[in-house]
Amino acid sequence: MSIWNPKIENITREKIEQLQLERLQATITRVYRSVPFYRESFDRMGITPEDIDSLSKLSRLPFTNRETLIKNYPYGMFAVPLREVVRLQCTSGPGGEPLVIGYTKNDINHWTEISARVLKAAGVDKEDVVQISLDYGLFGEGLGFHYGAELIGSSVIPGSDTDPLRQLLIMRDYRTTVLLSTPSFAQKLIAAVKEKMIPLASLQLKVGILSGEPLSEGLRSSIEEGLKLKILTSYSPAELPGPKVAAECKEARRLHIFEDQFIPEIIDPHTGEPLPPGREGELVLTTIAREAFPLIRYRTGDLTTISVDPCPCGRSLVSMQEVKGRTDNMIIVDGVSFFPAQIRQILAQIEGIEPHFRLIIDREGTRDVVNIMVEVSENIFFDEMKKLQLLKAKIEEKIHQELGIKVRVRLAEKESLSQLDSEKIVIDHRPK
Amino acid sequence: MLRIRNLKSYYGHLQALKGVSLHIEEGEIVTLIGANGAGKTTLLNSIAGIISSKEGQILLNGKDITHLPPPQIVKQGISLVPEGRQLFTPLSVMDNLLLGAYQRFNRKTKDQIHDDLERVFQIFPILKERKKQIAGTLSGGEQQMLAIARALMSKPKILLLDEPSMGLAPKIVTEIFHIIAELRERGTTIFLVEQNARAALRIADRGYVLETGRMVMEGYSEELLGNKEIERAYLGRGLLKVWE
Numbered sequence: 001m002s003i004w005n006p007k008i009e010n011i012t013r014e015k016i017e018q019l020q021l022e023r024l025q026a027t028i029t030r031v032y033r034s035v036p037f038y039r040e041s042f043d044r045m046g047i048t049p050e051d052i053d054s055l056s057k058l059s060r061l062p063f064t065n066r067e068t069l070i071k072n073y074p075y076g077m078f079a080v081p082l083r084e085v086v087r088l089q090c091t092s093g094p095g096g097e098p099l100v101i102g103y104t105k106n107d108i109n110h111w112t113e114i115s116a117r118v119l120k121a122a123g124v125d126k127e128d129v130v131q132i133s134l135d136y137g138l139f140g141e142g143l144g145f146h147y148g149a150e151l152i153g154s155s156v157i158p159g160s161d162t163d164p165l166r167q168l169l170i171m172r173d174y175r176t177t178v179l180l181s182t183p184s185f186a187q188k189l190i191a192a193v194k195e196k197m198i199p200l201a202s203l204q205l206k207v208g209i210l211s212g213e214p215l216s217e218g219l220r221s222s223i224e225e226g227l228k229l230k231i232l233t234s235y236s237p238a239e240l241p242g243p244k245v246a247a248e249c250k251e252a253r254r255l256h257i258f259e260d261q262f263i264p265e266i267i268d269p270h271t272g273e274p275l276p277p278g279r280e281g282e283l284v285l286t287t288i289a290r291e292a293f294p295l296i297r298y299r300t301g302d303l304t305t306i307s308v309d310p311c312p313c314g315r316s317l318v319s320m321q322e323v324k325g326r327t328d329n330m331i332i333v334d335g336v337s338f339f340p341a342q343i344r345q346i347l348a349q350i351e352g353i354e355p356h357f358r359l360i361i362d363r364e365g366t367r368d369v370v371n372i373m374v375e376v377s378e379n380i381f382f383d384e385m386k387k388l389q390l391l392k393a394k395i396e397e398k399i400h401q402e403l404g405i406k407v408r409v410r411l412a413e414k415e416s417l418s419q420l421d422s423e424k425i426v427i428d429h430r431p432k
Numbered sequence: 433m434l435r436i437r438n439l440k441s442y443y444g445h446l447q448a449l450k451g452v453s454l455h456i457e458e459g460e461i462v463t464l465i466g467a468n469g470a471g472k473t474t475l476l477n478s479i480a481g482i483i484s485s486k487e488g489q490i491l492l493n494g495k496d497i498t499h500l501p502p503p504q505i506v507k508q509g510i511s512l513v514p515e516g517r518q519l520f521t522p523l524s525v526m527d528n529l530l531l532g533a534y535q536r537f538n539r540k541t542k543d544q545i546h547d548d549l550e551r552v553f554q555i556f557p558i559l560k561e562r563k564k565q566i567a568g569t570l571s572g573g574e575q576q577m578l579a580i581a582r583a584l585m586s587k588p589k590i591l592l593l594d595e596p597s598m599g600l601a602p603k604i605v606t607e608i609f610h611i612i613a614e615l616r617e618r619g620t621t622i623f624l625v626e627q628n629a630r631a632a633l634r635i636a637d638r639g640y641v642l643e644t645g646r647m648v649m650e651g652y653s654e655e656l657l658g659n660k661e662i663e664r665a666y667l668g669r670g671l672l673k674v675w676e
Contacts, residue, residue, distance in 0.1 A: 022453045030649075
């Protein structure tokens, strides 16, 4: 079985809950002592660390969000003095505000251990040649996996995220078996394969672990097709460098949450109330093994559901669904909520079009009207009216089926929408 | 094996433990480190039932033993080696050992107890040599060995050790720690409270750090040894030499 740490990954519910309670209580005691933001916010709510006498009491604690991190930049959220920090990784908030996260030696060791778990879950072992085509710089995604792969004992190629063609040749010549990259870098590799007419049979790739960007089902299968490998992914909040929160197992492609490091909660994004397993809501994370940069009830803004069902891979850790969207770009039309990412996923499954689109929402009388401009791929001719009509109807029906909203589709020329910034994908003309 | 959830203990109105949670798995050596007055001895005495004023839950293999009296807790398989040994100093070494088996002593267990004595003498040959000697005349190290041996006579599943190195010469401390490691090899689970944090972490699998009645850290021994704050507070350089 490909499990790196069976003691944790196959732990019983009773034992993980005991461990979580112990680590939560220690974390709370430490942040109350060392992080002014937490001491003040607990005091304001009249909560002392002693009040957290069970895991369910966690929901009484105040949230932390991105604004908190921005306000306390650079070192306000650190729970240890800077001299105990051995690494600083940088990232940014939603508006490009700088953020910095510190790690002690133990934090780095945990990160390494978690990376090994992520890799092992994808089937990576010491015989593998692992090419890390991820950024090694300020965000540190490459470094994290690098240490993890070395811990497993794989042969690691620190490719970084530059020069796809050169990396492709390395991949061929060094007989790379595992690729780590972003989805977009994988696409660049596919383009390089086509351009240089390198036969896929000359590559030994067996698995790719993608991170850093959203990965739709369509994109996943097109990369699997394009490089002839199995694609797996992992999850951590986009703005937080550091150990992954969850990793997909190769057996069932379920994102198992590392519950010895994080306590996950799902809350209603509007009321902040906790929701039971199986209900969709915003993912909230509490770190319980971090020394330098602990976070209590951090609102990720990511929408998902948590499942406690047993998994064929044997892991007893709970799993989360791939992130469906973000609380900050959720769209509500006539009482039905959906995300642009869901539209993208649906479009990716339809032949003849590209998953590039623009959503324009208007109000006509009391009804909301959604127009979607969708980019066609070049093999469709605009003079074939009937074919176009059928395609439009097919998209409209599929969206109605899956999301329960009625939309009007307009088709646009290839490459007319693909360059849009993500903020310009949705144009909402409705009066606020 | 042992699970403690949210234990709060009181001396009269004074709250010494403010919601402590910890667990010990079978076959582990787990150590508890902390400054004087943090509540380390209180925690051991609460587990052993000597302190009865408490809230929370202590489970031994799933069974709630929180409010059992000390003899019952010994019967369930938990034995305490108290701080300062607490031997019956006017009695002989042999009598001290037999008193350790007091609660299971009857006609049927006589042979078993004899076997257990032999087993204990294997671990502590010096005690066999001195079995007729008055306990109070033993050296400090021998007294500590006797205290551990006496606790073993109740055939515990978990041995609670309170400051076994206290007042002993460095060479003897090393010997005591070797014996503790050996006891684990023989199948006894150990919860060790120690001032000599570095030596304790060297033989322990995991550790907890207690500060004024609250746990502030839990982790594998190497993690705690690598933590700068713990190093500053509990792992003074002088203590390093004792073990190395």
